[in-house]
Amino acid sequence: MRVIIAGVPGAGKTSIMNEVAKKTNHQIVNYGTVMLEIAKEKGLVEHRDEIRKLPIVMQKELQREAARKIGEMKDIIVDTHLTIKTPSGYFPGLPIWVLNEIKPDLIVVVEANPHEIIRRRKADTTRQRDFETQDDIREHLDANRYAAFTCSVLTGAPVMILTNRDGMLEQSVERFMEAFK
Ligand code: AMP
Ligand code: MG
Numbered sequence: 001m002r003v004i005i006a007g008v009p010g011a012g013k014t015s016i017m018n019e020v021a022k023k024t025n026h027q028i029v030n031y032g033t034v035m036l037e038i039a040k041e042k043g044l045v046e047h048r049d050e051i052r053k054l055p056i057v058m059q060k061e062l063q064r065e066a067a068r069k070i071g072e073m074k075d076i077i078v079d080t081h082l083t084i085k086t087p088s089g090y091f092p093g094l095p096i097w098v099l100n101e102i103k104p105d106l107i108v109v110v111e112a113n114p115h116e117i118i119r120r121r122k123a124d125t126t127r128q129r130d131f132e133t134q135d136d137i138r139e140h141l142d143a144n145r146y147a148a149f150t151c152s153v154l155t156g157a158p159v160m161i162l163t164n165r166d167g168m169l170e171q172s173v174e175r176f177m178e179a180f181k
Helices: 013-020 031-041 048-053 056-071 096-102 114-123 134-155 169-178
Strands: 002-006 027-030 076-080 083-086 089-092 106-111 159-163
Touching: 002 013, 002 134, 013 027, 013 076, 013 169, 027 031, 031 048, 031 056, 031 076, 048 056, 048 083, 056 083, 056 096, 083 134, 089 134, 096 134, 106 134, 114 134, 134 159, 159 169
Parallel strands: 002 076, 002 106, 027 076, 106 159
Antiparallel strands: 083 089
16 A cells, blocks of 8 residues: 655654554655655755755756656555645645655545644754744645645545544554554
């Protein structure tokens, strides 16, 4: 099976994936990590949070190269983004040429309340995140839903909206695992 898991930064994708990794034979691939490796080889960035600040043409090229690599893998869960907030606006993480490589069977959108997301971002000191208000986050959550259903219509893959509330990680993991049955 080929699954995409996406959501705004701080929604909890990676936390859910760390737990899912213990329960599945699927390979978990972080799209940003694949892009980062390619970008580092080219000497473009040193940190993953610099990628979204690169000129869009470069982000597109890295995205395309990463899609080709990931497209060759079998039985995968791809941790990625439906939209990326760049200085030029919302950049699509899953344009048609990426979908054509990944060929998802399921799209999971991880969501949480904006105030929970703000708190989680503050707590994560490993990342260089831009400050956003609750309204900014709400807009990004909406943009991701529009993008998710566009991907769904283009691929025929269903969309699961997975709400990942504080203290409910176990339930989120369970709901995710049910999709594999
Ligand atoms: P993450 O650690 O998941 O936040 O990913 C790090 C960075 O990789 C993101 O901030 C984006 O700049 C980039 N990235 C991840 N997935 C995609 C994608 N599907 N398309 C374009 N850029 C992506
Ligand atoms: Mg992540």
